[in-house]
Amino acid sequence: DAMVIQNPRYQVTQFGKPVTLSCSQTLNHNVMYWYQQKSSQAPKLLFHYYDKDFNNEADTPDNFQSRRPNTSFCFLDIRSPGLGDAAMYLCATSRGGTYNQETQYFGPGTRLLVL
Amino acid sequence: GIQVEQSPPDLILQEGANSTLRCNFSDSVNNLQWFHQNPWGQLINLFYIPSGTKQNGRLSATTVATERYSLLYISSSQTTDSGVYFCAVADSNYQLIWGAGTKLIIKP
Numbered sequence: 001d002a003m004v005i006q007n008p009r010y011q012v013t014q015f016g017k018p019v020t021l022s023c024s025q026t027l028n029h030n031v032m033y034w035y036q037q038k039s040s041q042a043p044k045l046l047f048h049y050y051d052k053d054f055n056n057e058a059d060t061p062d063n064f065q066s067r068r069p070n071t072s073f074c075f076l077d078i079r080s081p082g083l084g085d086a087a088m089y090l091c092a093t094s095r096g097g098t099y100n101q102e103t104q105y106f107g108p109g110t111r112l113l114v115l
Numbered sequence: 116g117i118q119v120e121q122s123p124p125d126l127i128l129q130e131g132a133n134s135t136l137r138c139n140f141s142d143s144v145n146n147l148q149w150f151h152q153n154p155w156g157q158l159i160n161l162f163y164i165p166s167g168t169k170q171n172g173r174l175s176a177t178t179v180a181t182e183r184y185s186l187l188y189i190s191s192s193q194t195t196d197s198g199v200y201f202c203a204v205a206d207s208n209y210q211l212i213w214g215a216g217t218k219l220i221i222k223p
Contacts, residue, residue: 042201042213043158057210088156103148104211106158 003027004107006091012113013081021076021110023091030096032074033104034066037088049074050096078112086114117142121202121214128192129222136187136217138202146205147178149187152216153198161187161200192221 004025013019023032030051035043046060049068063085065077078085088109094102118141128134140147149161162169162176164185169176173193178185189196199218203211 037156042203042216045210090156090158092158102146103160103163105160106150109156109158111156 004091004093004105006089006107006110008110009108010111010113012115013078014115015082016080019078019081019112021078021089021112023074023076023107024072025091025093025107026072027093027095027105028071029093029105030071031094031102032068033092033094034074034076035090035092037090037109039087043090046076081112081114083114086112088112117144117204117212119202119204119212119214121200121217123217124215125218125220127220127222130192130194132192132221134189134192134219136189136200136202136219138185138187138214140183140185140202140204142183143180144204146211147185148203148211149176149185150201150203151196151198152201158201189219192219194221194223197221 007022033048034046036046037043045057046064047056047066063079067075088111090109091107092104094104120139122137147165148163150158151161152158164176164178166178166180173190175188197220199216201216202214205211
């Protein structure tokens with residue numbers, strides 16, 4: 001089945017220790033998104049890629065970086081995690097036609113704990 | 116920017132009951148989606164419905180774009196329907212604007 005896969009599902013890191021979360025997709029979608037979701041809140045968009053074109057949300061902290069080496073994979077790097085970065089991180093994809101008019105498909109998420 | 120409001124914020128029902136969740140938005144939109152987030156965090160797209168009515172099994176959704184609201188109907192609720200239901204819209208931009216969600220608890 002075509003899907004969006006995230007690894008790991010749970011990640012524990014130490015305060016200030018860099019961490020990388022990964023996302024892969026078998027849908028062959030052009031657009032990939034990273035969201036941060038904190039408890040009892042709606043997801044918050046951090047960045048998205050249209051193919052290799054990177055788009056950073058204005059309020060995304062500099063501590064967060066992203067890479068998309070190819071169509072299938074996208075990575076979220078948190079350079080120096082703080083306690084406030086503990087959250088669920090969701091990866092999503094969309095086909096990439098008129099992409100504000102498209103369904104987004106989500107992975108299962110990675111829950112990050114910062115000690 | 117567009118505002119999205121969902122109601123009710125919380126809903127507790129017995130298994131077998133029907134429910135209606137509402138999403139109001141403040142401006143015209145090109146994209147409206149309903150999502151279900153299960154207790155383990157997985158977000159599942161239920162409907163892409165900028166206008167009209169769609170049905171999928173026990174779930175259906177109606178969007179009246181001219182009146183800027185959408186309704187999600189759940190019939191014969193099951194415990195697996197528990198979770199948070201989000202409505203999200205996009206205007207001319209790419210970004211989805213999310214409502215705060217409706218937390219649904221179905222009791223056996």
